[in-house]
Amino acid sequence: MLGLVPSGEGEPEWHDRALCAQTDPEAFFPEKGGSTREAKKICSGCEVRSECLTWALANDERFGIWGGLSERERRRLKRQAG
Template sequence: MSHDWMSDALCAQVGPDLFFPEKGGNYRQAQQICARCPVRQDCAQAAAAHEGTSHRHLRHGAWGGLTPTTRTRQNRETA
């Protein structure tokens, strides 16, 4: 899978801490950035391909504006 889209990602212009908060942190600012990102769908698809059916506790970070909990829920709905 090609990740050429990453060079167009808005998160590349911001530090990763917003997208990978410490336990108990939130994803609000990351989701605001993702909402404006031109490659949001590519990012979400890459996360889904990488994580597969991983348990929620093995997922971390905001990808395509989706939190680990949201990605786990979506994975269950499409399985």
């Protein structure tokens, strides 16, 4: 997902292998109430899904689909782990 890493930090090493970097980024940032199905389907076949999710959790990413999880799902995961 090009452009999603804050400037100055560089891209994570796994980014080039991410399927989302090869698709429409809008699918990963649906409108409020929009479907996340397309993005999650892409994530399900991605070889760096776990790295992506780990990065999103570590960087408190609050928007979009990362590692196959929505914002709400990531919040729930963090509560369960904490």
